[in-house]
Every structure is written in structure tokens, then in C-alpha cells.
Amino acid sequence: MRQLLPFIALCCGAITPIAQADIEYSGTATIEQRYFLQDPLFPEQQRAQTSVTLLPEVFMSWNDGYDSLTFKPFVRADQYDSERTHADIRELMWLHASDSYELRAGIGKVFWGQTESVHLVDVINQSDSVERVDGEEKLGQPMLSASYLMESGAVSVYVLPYFRERTFAGAEGRLRPIVPISNDNAVYESEDEQSNLDYAVRWQQTLGDWEVGLSYFDGTNREPQLIVEGGLETNDLVLRPYYEQMQQVGADLLWVNGAVLYKFEAIHRKSNTQSFVAAVAGFEYTSVGIFDSVYDIGWLAEYQYDERDASFFVPAQNDLMVGVRWIWNDPDSTEVLMGYVQDLDDMETYSAFVEASSRMTDNWKWTLNGYFFSTQSQSDPYFFVRRDDHIEINVEYFF
Amino acid sequence: MTKLGRVFARTLLAICFTSVALSPVIADEAEGLRIATERKARNSGWEDTVASTTMVLRDTRGKESERALRVYTLERADEGDKSLTVFDSPADVKGAAFLSFSNTLTPDDQWMYLPKVKRVKRIASQNKSGPFMSSEFAYEDMASFELEKYTFNYLRDDEFDGQSVFVVEQTPVDKFSGYSKQLAFIDQEHYRLLKMDFFDKKGDLLKTLILEDYELYLDQYWRPHTSEMFNEQTGKSTAMFINEIEFKTGLKDSDLDKDSLKRAR
Numbered sequence: 001m002r003q004l005l006p007f008i009a010l011c012c013g014a015i016t017p018i019a020q021a022d023i024e025y026s027g028t029a030t031i032e033q034r035y036f037l038q039d040p041l042f043p044e045q046q047r048a049q050t051s052v053t054l055l056p057e058v059f060m061s062w063n064d065g066y067d068s069l070t071f072k073p074f075v076r077a078d079q080y081d082s083e084r085t086h087a088d089i090r091e092l093m094w095l096h097a098s099d100s101y102e103l104r105a106g107i108g109k110v111f112w113g114q115t116e117s118v119h120l121v122d123v124i125n126q127s128d129s130v131e132r133v134d135g136e137e138k139l140g141q142p143m144l145s146a147s148y149l150m151e152s153g154a155v156s157v158y159v160l161p162y163f164r165e166r167t168f169a170g171a172e173g174r175l176r177p178i179v180p181i182s183n184d185n186a187v188y189e190s191e192d193e194q195s196n197l198d199y200a201v202r203w204q205q206t207l208g209d210w211e212v213g214l215s216y217f218d219g220t221n222r223e224p225q226l227i228v229e230g231g232l233e234t235n236d237l238v239l240r241p242y243y244e245q246m247q248q249v250g251a252d253l254l255w256v257n258g259a260v261l262y263k264f265e266a267i268h269r270k271s272n273t274q275s276f277v278a279a280v281a282g283f284e285y286t287s288v289g290i291f292d293s294v295y296d297i298g299w300l301a302e303y304q305y306d307e308r309d310a311s312f313f314v315p316a317q318n319d320l321m322v323g324v325r326w327i328w329n330d331p332d333s334t335e336v337l338m339g340y341v342q343d344l345d346d347m348e349t350y351s352a353f354v355e356a357s358s359r360m361t362d363n364w365k366w367t368l369n370g371y372f373f374s375t376q377s378q379s380d381p382y383f384f385v386r387r388d389d390h391i392e393i394n395v396e397y398f399f
Numbered sequence: 400m401t402k403l404g405r406v407f408a409r410t411l412l413a414i415c416f417t418s419v420a421l422s423p424v425i426a427d428e429a430e431g432l433r434i435a436t437e438r439k440a441r442n443s444g445w446e447d448t449v450a451s452t453t454m455v456l457r458d459t460r461g462k463e464s465e466r467a468l469r470v471y472t473l474e475r476a477d478e479g480d481k482s483l484t485v486f487d488s489p490a491d492v493k494g495a496a497f498l499s500f501s502n503t504l505t506p507d508d509q510w511m512y513l514p515k516v517k518r519v520k521r522i523a524s525q526n527k528s529g530p531f532m533s534s535e536f537a538y539e540d541m542a543s544f545e546l547e548k549y550t551f552n553y554l555r556d557d558e559f560d561g562q563s564v565f566v567v568e569q570t571p572v573d574k575f576s577g578y579s580k581q582l583a584f585i586d587q588e589h590y591r592l593l594k595m596d597f598f599d600k601k602g603d604l605l606k607t608l609i610l611e612d613y614e615l616y617l618d619q620y621w622r623p624h625t626s627e628m629f630n631e632q633t634g635k636s637t638a639m640f641i642n643e644i645e646f647k648t649g650l651k652d653s654d655l656d657k658d659s660l661k662r663a664r
Contacts, residue, residue, distance in 0.1 A: 026493065059664070068662070097662060099653040111517045136516065149658050206508070206657065211521050256506075258575075259525040288529035289577075296529055329530045331456045331464040333492070362465075362489045398490030 021069075027056035030396045036174055037372075038387040044171050051078040055090065068095050070108075072140075076131070083170030083180070084130040089140045102147040102154075107140040110158070112202060112215055114254040114263045115280045117302040117321040117341065121215055121250035121265045124200060126164040126222045132392075133175055133371050133385075134353065139164040153205030160198035163220045166241065177312065177384045178232070181239045187227060188220070189244040189272065196220050196245070211254040221246040221271065223313050246271040260285045263302070276307035282321070298325035300339070315351070315381045318344045334358035349375040349382060367394045431551030431567045435583075438590040439546055445620045447473045447650035451643045456534055459634040464489075466532060472543075473650050479503055480543035481655040485663045486532075496663040498655065499524075499538075503547040506573075509538075512660045519657050528577025534637040535606060535628040537577055548572055554582070559594055563587045578605070589613075591621045604631050616646050 034049040053076045061068040072091040078084035093106035113121040124141055131137035141164060147156040168181040190196035198219020205212050224243050230236035248269040255262040266279040282302030290297045300323035304316035323339035336356040343349035351374065357367040372389040375382040454466040467487040474480050479501025486495045494514035501507050509522040527539035549569040557566050569581045579602050584594035592610055599605040610623035627638040653659065 026490070095662065097658075099651060102658065102662075109517050147658070149653065149656075151652065152656060154658055204657075254521055256521055256523055259523045261521065261523050284523075286523060286526050286529075288526045294530065296526070329533045331458065331533050333533060359489060359491060365491045396491070398493075 021060040021062040023058065023060045025056070025058055026399060027054070028396055028398050029054050030394050032392055032394045034174075034390055034392050036387075037389040037391070040174060041387050042171075042178075045174050046080050046172070049079055049081065049174070051076055051084065053077075057091075066097050069093070070095075078173075081130070081170045081173030083168060084173055086130065086167060088128065091140055100149050102145075102149065104143065104145045104147075107142050109138050109140065110143075110145075112204075112213060112250070112252065113265050114211065114213070114252045115265045115282065115302055116263070116284070116300060116323070117282070117339070118280050118304055118316055119265075120267045120278050120280060121213065121252045123215075123217050123222055123248060123250070124158065124160070126166055128167050130167040130169055130173070132369070139167070150205070152207075153203070156202045156204075158200040158202075160200065160219060161195065163194040163196060163198070163243065165194070165243070166222070166224060168241075174388045174390065175385050177226075177239060179237050179239055181226065181241055183241060185238055185240040186224075187240050187242045189242075190220060194220075209256045211252075213250075213252040215248075215250040215252075217246070217248045217250070219245065221269075225273070226312050244271045244273060259287070274308065278304075278306040278308070280304045280316075284325075286325075294329045296325075296327040296329060298327070299323075300325065304341075312381050312384070315343075316341075320344060328358075330358075332359040343375075343380075346375070346377055346380070349377060349380050351382060363398050365396045365398070367396065368392070369394075427553045428551060430553035431569075432546070434553060434565050434567050434585060434590070435546055435549070435551045435569070438585055438592070439544065441590050442544075442620060443474065443476075445474055445617070446647045447471070448622075449645045449648050449650070450641050453640045453642060454532065454534055455638045455640070457636045457638070466534075471650060471655060473652070473655050477503075479507065479545050481652070482541075482543070483655045483660065483663060484541075494664045496660050498657065498660045499542065501542045501545065503545045506575075507542060510657060510660060512663065514664070517661070519660060525575045527573075527575060535630045535635055536637055536639070539571075539576060539578075540608075540628070549581075556587070557584070559584045559586075562593065564593060589621055591623075599632075606630050616644070620646065 030053045032051050036047050040046065053074065055072060055074045058071040059068065070091050070093050073087065074090045075087040076085060089107050091108045093104055093108040096103045110124040111122055112124070113119050125138035126141065127135040128137040128139045129135060141160060142162040144159045145156055147154045165183040165186055169176040171180050196219060200215065200217040202213065202215040220243050224241035227240040227242050229238045229240065246269055248267055250265065250267045253264040261284045263283065264281045266277065268277050280302055282300065284298055284300045286296055286298040288296050302321045304319045304321065306314055306317045308314055319341050321339055321341045323337060326336040328334035338354045340352045341350060352372040354370040357365060359365045368391065370391045373382040373385050375386055377383060450470045452468050452470060454468060456464045466489065469485045469487065471483040472480055482499050484497040486492045496512045498510045499507055507524040509524045511520045511522055513520065528537050531538050531541050549571055552568040554566045554568055557564050564584045564586050567583045567585060569583055571578055577599065579598045579600050581598070582596040583592055585591065586593055591613055594610065595608040596604055597606040607629045608626060610626045612624035613621045614624060615621055622641060622644055624641045625638065627636060629636045
């Protein structure tokens, strides 16, 4: 946190001369119930888990909207898991935009890529993995960035002066290995540890029916490796996250062809311990008003390839995801997304998910997420969570 | 000649006369195109508009739900217009935005911005017949009116709402349109669209659009402050109200692109 202070100071410094800024307050509060379908593996764990979150947002803009500041703190309080009870600054970002460039300073989130089932290219933000098992929730990343805006494209440069450690479930939490992973034991390749200066460059452009992206990242790998020390027998088993340095080249493509979107992402990642290629390719086809109804059905399929052997954080080596997006086109914007991922090397290893949501009133919404894992193989990452199939019901209030 | 024979001959004669009556079809197409061209010409040169609008969705039981939208539109002379739609409500979609480059001959280029995940998603615009924000307006109904998108045929003069109108049949060129044809009711004095009937692919009446409360801007450009789309097959309807509109605000291409989409809010 000490390292974040200069950024907060910088942002505060940028706004002090603002006398007549437009200020907006809004936010989201949720209550979440998680229910696990099987009895837990470990005695400290529970079948059901309740938690609440708060995500307020303050937004102010001045200079005819060319300057803005967004502040979004986040907090979750969990009934049992002290590690899932956590706070974060999702965003504290000053943005200066002009017709040909953008400057950003502060804490924020950046998304890169085109595919749905895995996000290989997207490496700026750390996953807030205690939030949701799919890794789509991210921690706020301190950054300075500049973008040069071209017609239908941009080149962006990022300087990332502080590293965020991945969040892990505590002893009372589900979805963890035999002993909890703790960042208290984290090991870094860089002697600057979390203060290692990372940087990244990205070019993204629309070329007719194509969306093209190229990116390069040099810095601390957001995806740790696990170092196992001690043993269960001696009762001193420790799982240390090891955050190494990496260089990654990434490419992402999307091609619109009629009603079909073709998507592709590929990376080459190099570090002291590994050098590998991973890729994902697939399509999304949407048929509008299926069977003369108002429903839209989107069909998704993506093939995932990764040169690495399975590790705790890398379940996809040679896997196929198939999914269906069912859009109701009703005033409540009801949507259901279902997916199934099959490991093509081991037919007994598969997972499935369902994500559904709908509006209750203008300010209330419910979402339902379900995640299911199955494997017989002790070496597969899903082995740790084989009894952690769960459903999350969220009721969200927007203010 | 038998009686039956005479009836047959008369019918044949009638058919011949009908074909004679239909033969100046080329003239009707020319007149249809003339009216459409005039309609387009009278509504060009406005450069850009910024409008704050409210959309009210009504179901068959009369239950209403509202959306607030801001629409930024940039006129392009030789191509279709660019538009950026920013959602202000309901609260869960606040900050989401939709960017559309309407093209005259190729499918439109469209992107959606999802603020929660900070992601810009390209949309397959061939799905133009799908509903825009669950409303009775399809994506293609929201796109700008371009001559190249239709073939025209003038049908007749008529009266609508106390005004003399041209009735022009428009047939979409794009086979992915959700319509087999549209009937446009255009007032003869100002060439404003007052009503449009939309026919589905089977040829049945699907929707009727009524445009009202026209106001004149910059002494030249008419805009309907109320447009209501009635689905004749389901009984549902959507009303779109313009609360405020400004012309020639100085919008640039860089205000309507993927980068501005991300910071639209």
C-alpha cells in the first residue's frame, strides 16, 4: 500500500485546481449466497457461504469532459473466509483525453483480447480469484499509460510500477488446495519484488471486417507458479506462490463474416523456467429470432491449446469449449450463458458453467452463476476442486 | 361464344388492362426514387446532432419500462452516418455504449462497450433484424436512411393525419433485412416521414411506426419528438421521445470511435 501512495497523491494533485467539476455518485451493493453441491474435503470448510459487497463510484469531469477522475473502491465481507473478506481500489484514475492522445495515471483496469473462454493476451491486471472462480474479476492495477489515437486504432504504452498479488481462498474457504496458498510466503524473481517496474505496449486497429491486436509485456507474471515445501506427514506443508519475470508477445484477431464472429488469440511467453506457446481459436454464431420467437441464440465454440503441462492455474492444454448464449430480448434483459469444457486428452476431466441474469426493477438485478468440475486424475488442477461444484446467487442493487 | 367464354374473354381483357395500367412501372420507380432523393436531400447538411432521448417499452398488458439514452450522430456525405448511443438507465447498464457506422453498400460496422469488464466487443451487424435494447425497434430501424439500401416504388397520393402524403414502397436491398418491404408515408410539403408500415419476410404487416411532434431546427431540419413503433403481431409497442436535441455541436470523427466509446459515459 505504501507504494500506492505516490499515485494517490498524484491523482489528488491533479484534481485540486478543479473548482467547477461535475461530480456524479453511483454504485452497486450486492448480497451473495454461495452454495456448494458436495460436502467439503476439509473440516474447516462449509457447505454454504454468505457475503456482501459494496462498490461505490465517484466520477468527476472538467475541462469540457477532456479531464476526468474516477474513484471506485471495493469491499467484500464474507461470512467464513477471512481471505475472501477483502478490500481493493478497483479504480482511482485520472484521464486526460484529446483528439489524438489519451493519458492515464492512477489505478485501473485494462482489457485486451477477443476470445471468451480463456484470456491469454490479457495480462495487465491481476485476477481477484477469491471473487469468482472464472478469473474475470480483476484487482486494480497502478499504472501510467499513454495512447496515441489513430483513425480506427490506437497504440498504447503502459508503465506498471507496482505488482498486485493474486488473491487466494483462506483455510475456511472452498476452492483451494490441501493447504491454503498464502501471499505471506510469496517468492519473487525480481529483487524489487512488488515494486518491479513492468511495462507493456499494445497496438489495436480495426481493418474493415477485422479487429487486430498486437501486444508485448515485460514484467512480473500475474500467474504464479506454486512451490511446494515440507510435507503433509511432517505437518509443515507450505504452498508458496512464485512470481517470476516474463516476456510475452501476444496477438489477437477477430473477423466478422456475416452473422459469425471468428476469434483468435495466441501468446508466446518466456521466463527463466519456461518458454511456451498457447492459443485459443473459435467462433460465435448468433441466430436472431430463433423459431419465429423473440429469442436470440448464440452458439460458441473455442479450442484451447497450451504447450505447458497442467499446473494449478493452467487447466487448458488441449480442451474444447462449447457454449450457448440465450438472449430473451425482454425488458428485463434476461440472458443465460451455458458452457461445457472437455479435456480432449482425458475424457473424465471436464467442467461446466452457467451464468444467468435478469433485472427485477430499474435498480435491482439478480444473477446466478454455477461452476462444475470433474476429474479422476490426481495430477489435474480440477482434482483440488472436484468437490467444489457451486452455485452463486447474487442480488445486486444499483444506486 | 358461350356465356362462360364471354366471362373468360372479359377476364382476359381485364388482365390486359391491368397490365397496361401497371406498365408505367418504370415511371413509378423513378417517381419513388425522386421522392426518396428529395427526402434525403432536404435532410442533409445538418453536420451533427446530440440528442437526449427516452425510450418507453410497453408490453401487451400496458406495463412500461423506461430507458434513457444519449445519441451522438455525425453526418457523412458519401457514406452512412456514424452514431454513438450511450445508456444512462436502467442503472445496471449505465455507461454501456453502442457505436455504429452505417454503410451504404456493405454491412454496418458496430461495436458495443461493456463498462464492467472494460471491453469493446465487435458485433455481427448481419443480425440487423434483432431488437435494439429489447425494444420494438430493430437495429436496422436505428440506422440512418440511405438511398442505396432500398429500391423505391411510388404507389399513390394519399391523406394521412390531415396532410397530403406520397405513399412510397421501399424494398430493402440487403437480404438479411428482417423486412420484405416497407410503406413510407411522406408528407408532400416538407418530405417528412409521418408513418411507416413494415412487412415481414412472409409479406404480413409486422410493425407500424408513427412519427409525430415534428419541430423545425435551424429553419431547415425537421425532427419528430415522438416516434412510436407498434408491433401489429404481438401488441407490444415502443415510444421514443427526443427530450432535447442540438445541431452542429462540432462533433468530430474522433468523438465517435472505439476510444471515445470506452470513455463515453
